Amino acid sequence: xxxxxxxxxxxxxxxxxxxxxxxxxxxxxxxxxxxxxxxxxxxxxxxxxxxxxxxxxxxxxxxxxxxxxxxxxxxxxxxxxxxxxxxxxxxxxxxxxxxxxxxxxxxxxxxxxxxxxxxxxxxxxxxxxxxxxxxxxxxxxxxxxxxxxxxxxxxxxxxxxxxxxxxxxxxxxxxxxxxxxxxxxxxxxxxxxxxxxxxxxxxxxxxxxxxxxxxxxxxxxxxxxxxxxxxxxxxx
Amino acid sequence: xxxxxxxxxxxxxxxxxxxxxxxxxxxxxxxxxxxxxxxxxxxxxxxxxxxxxxxxxxxxxxxxxxxxxxxxxxxxxxxxxxxxxxxxxxxxxxxxxxxxxxxxxxxxxxxxxxxxxxxxxxxxxxxxxxxxxxxxxxxxxxxxxxxxxxxxxxxxxxxxxxxxxxxxxxxxxxxxxxxxxxxxxxxxxxxxxxxxxxxxxxxxxxxxxxxxxxxxxxxxxxxxxxxxxxxxxxxxxxxxxxxxxxxxxxxxxxxxxxxxxxxxxxxxxxxxxxx
Numbered sequence: 001x002x003x004x005x006x007x008x009x010x011x012x013x014x015x016x017x018x019x020x021x022x023x024x025x026x027x028x029x030x031x032x033x034x035x036x037x038x039x040x041x042x043x044x045x046x047x048x049x050x051x052x053x054x055x056x057x058x059x060x061x062x063x064x065x066x067x068x069x070x071x072x073x074x075x076x077x078x079x080x081x082x083x084x085x086x087x088x089x090x091x092x093x094x095x096x097x098x099x100x101x102x103x104x105x106x107x108x109x110x111x112x113x114x115x116x117x118x119x120x121x122x123x124x125x126x127x128x129x130x131x132x133x134x135x136x137x138x139x140x141x142x143x144x145x146x147x148x149x150x151x152x153x154x155x156x157x158x159x160x161x162x163x164x165x166x167x168x169x170x171x172x173x174x175x176x177x178x179x180x181x182x183x184x185x186x187x188x189x190x191x192x193x194x195x196x197x198x199x200x201x202x203x204x205x206x207x208x209x210x211x212x213x214x215x216x217x218x219x220x221x222x223x224x225x226x227x228x229x230x231x232x233x234x235x236x
Numbered sequence: 237x238x239x240x241x242x243x244x245x246x247x248x249x250x251x252x253x254x255x256x257x258x259x260x261x262x263x264x265x266x267x268x269x270x271x272x273x274x275x276x277x278x279x280x281x282x283x284x285x286x287x288x289x290x291x292x293x294x295x296x297x298x299x300x301x302x303x304x305x306x307x308x309x310x311x312x313x314x315x316x317x318x319x320x321x322x323x324x325x326x327x328x329x330x331x332x333x334x335x336x337x338x339x340x341x342x343x344x345x346x347x348x349x350x351x352x353x354x355x356x357x358x359x360x361x362x363x364x365x366x367x368x369x370x371x372x373x374x375x376x377x378x379x380x381x382x383x384x385x386x387x388x389x390x391x392x393x394x395x396x397x398x399x400x401x402x403x404x405x406x407x408x409x410x411x412x413x414x415x416x417x418x419x420x421x422x423x424x425x426x427x428x429x430x431x432x433x434x435x436x437x438x439x440x441x442x443x444x445x446x447x448x449x450x451x452x453x454x455x456x457x458x459x460x461x462x463x464x465x466x467x468x469x470x471x472x473x474x475x476x477x478x479x480x481x482x483x484x485x486x487x488x489x490x491x492x493x494x495x496x497x498x499x500x501x502x503x504x505x506x507x508x509x510x511x
Contacts, residue, residue: 060434063463114431115463116438121404126463129438 001144002177003209004050004097007042011051015110015144018094020049031094033108040105047098049105052211053147053181054093055170057128058107065170065215066228068118068127069149071134073164073235076155076189086132086149086166087141089113090181095212102217110145118167119232127167138180138204147181150204155189162235163189166197169228171215174201176208187234188227195234198227256306263302267295285353288368334389338372341392345369350396358397359386400464404437407460407471411478412453414488419446419454425485429477430460435470437461453490 001011001018007027010019016033020042027042029049057065069086076082089111095102116129132149133139141148149168155161166187176182182204189195203210240251271291278287346369351357355366357376364378374391376384399405413422423444430436440461447457462470482489 061466063435063465112432113434114438115435117404117440117461121406121440121461122402124403126403126437126465 001092002052004048006048007045009049013144016108018051029094029105031106031108034110036108038106038108042096042105044098047096050095050097050102050212052093052095052209053090053143053175053177054107054211054214055173055175056089056091056109056111056113056130057170058091058214059109059113063115064126064128066118066125066127067168067170067173068116068129068165069168070129070131070165070236073162074134074153075160075162076153077160078155078158081152081154083136084151084153085135085137085139086151087130087139087146088132088149088183089128089130090143090145090147090175092144093212093214093217095217097212102212104214104217107214118165118230124232125167128170141180143177143179143181147175147177147183148204149183149185152186153189154186157189157191159192161189161192163187164235166234167228167230168197168199172228173199173213173215175211175213176203177211178203178205178208180204181211182208187230189234192235193231193233195230196227197230259302259306260299263299263306266302267298270298271295285369288353334387335372338388341388342369342371342373344392345374345388350401351391351398355401356399358399359391359394362386399467403464404440404461405464405467407462407467407474409458409460409475409478410447411456411458412450412490413456413482414453414490417454417487419456421485422456422482422487425481425487426458426478429481433470433474433477435462435466436474437463451494452492453488 001013001016007020007022011017012019016031018029018031021028021030022045027045029038029040029042031038055065056067067088069088071084071086074082074084089109091107091109091111093104094106094108096105114129116127117124118127119125138148138150149166151166153163166185168183168185173183184200184202184204185197186200187195187197201210240249240254242250244250244253271294274291274294275287278290345351351366351369351374353366353369357364357366359376362376362378362384364376364382364384366374367377367383368375371388373385373387376386378384413419426444427442430442436442437460442461443457443459445457446454448455460470460474479489481487
């Protein structure tokens with residue numbers, strides 16, 4: 001389903017049905033999934049439709065730009081690095097592209113959204129919440145629902161640290177897709193309470209395509225590219 | 237044309253005044269055009285409050301700069317003007333203490349930032365959403381859609397309740413179920429509803445417990461945390477969902493009832509009744 005298509009595109013599966021029809025002088029976009037039906041008119045027929053995974057923080061309503069993944073605790077020894085694989089929920093963005101400009105047409109998801117609070121209620125941040133198994137090898141995922149995070153955990157402290165969650169800033173995310181959806185991220189642990197987390201702009205495998213992300217399509221001004229600092233702990 | 241050369245004050249002629257007035261009008265128009273352009277270009281890239289502040293700052297800068305360049309048409313000594321301006325400023329400040337107080341309060345509000353544009357707040361009896369923070373006053377739109385101008389001094393010296401400064405808020409519900417109902421089953425179905433609700437936060441986890449054994453039934457207290465931005469919609473939406481769930485699971489929400497026993501009756505039998 002992911003890729004760039006013209007308006008003759010059609011996708012039907014048990015979970016999702018997407019197509020564009022030409023009627024009453026308009027192109028009309030139809031999408032049916034998760035008990036929801038959407039119809040939108042598109043003006044002009046010279047554009048391209050791009051469908052790809054996007055940052056999972058838009059549904060049912062945008063309340064945050066952070067993704068928090070909880071996983072089975074991993075004890076990381078001092079001054080060492082550990083690579084783990086996690087999964088994360090995805091949302092699917094349908095974009096219209098014309099002359100190099102992208103605009104969002106539709107967002108939907110086959111994953112159930114859940115939100116949480118990272119940190120205390122007075123100064124924490126709302127996060128999109130997901131519980132994931134942790135694995136040392138690339139896990140199998142349904143790419144319409146989930147992606148894979150390749151997370152390098154670097155413990156730069158002098159003590160063993162138990163890590164059971166990571167918070168990613170979706171404004172700084174880089175998503176790639178092919179037969180899987182992937183994020184490469186790195187977590188530099190400074191202490192059991194503080195870690196820097198950043199997403200790296202490279203694919204997990206050769207040949208993967210970069211996703212058009214909502215933060216880019218909306219042309220949001222992001223003043224500085226700094227890693228997100230987890231300052232309310234890396235464990236439970 | 238002789239009237240244009242008429243001296244009004246010092247070396248300032250009517251023509252100087254007209255040139256100055258035209259310059260100011262042009263500068264104001266330029267400032268408006270620039271702000272319109274900025275609004276169009278940046279409205280989808282910046283938060284509304286931040287954009288408003290940026291545009292206002294640029295407008296003020298353009299107007300001040302325009303006036304600065306227009307002043308030489310008066311042959312004014314700018315240094316002298318600054319001194320005179322400062323003195324006049326002081327006199328005005330003393331003469332209009334309320335305005336000065338509102339102005340300084342406005343500056344402190346901008347520095348301390350107890351409220352931001354878009355925040356849901358309550359100040360004294362005024363509840364609503366902050367629309368604009370101006371130099372002298374703050375504009376609040378009440379939930380009924382009424383425009384309220386609040387002087388900044390009043391905001392600065394009042395207790396401000398800001399409902400969205402903290403990222404999450406707690407909602408409390410109290411409900412009663414019949415004595416004949418299975419409390420564990422009821423708690424389980426409510427927790428399942430909370431697990432499936434996107435905005436009932438996973439952490440801090442919802443709490444549900446028996447808080448009292450009431451006259452009509454078992455009193456249950458529920459605490460859930462939700463994102464502040466969607467607090468109102470969740471608060472008003474959850475009770476209906478819980479009611480639907482209770483109907484589906486056939487869990488009784490009892491009406492107030494009282495058992496009345498007559499120890500003796502004309503026929504000698506015992507009668508029980510409820511209402």
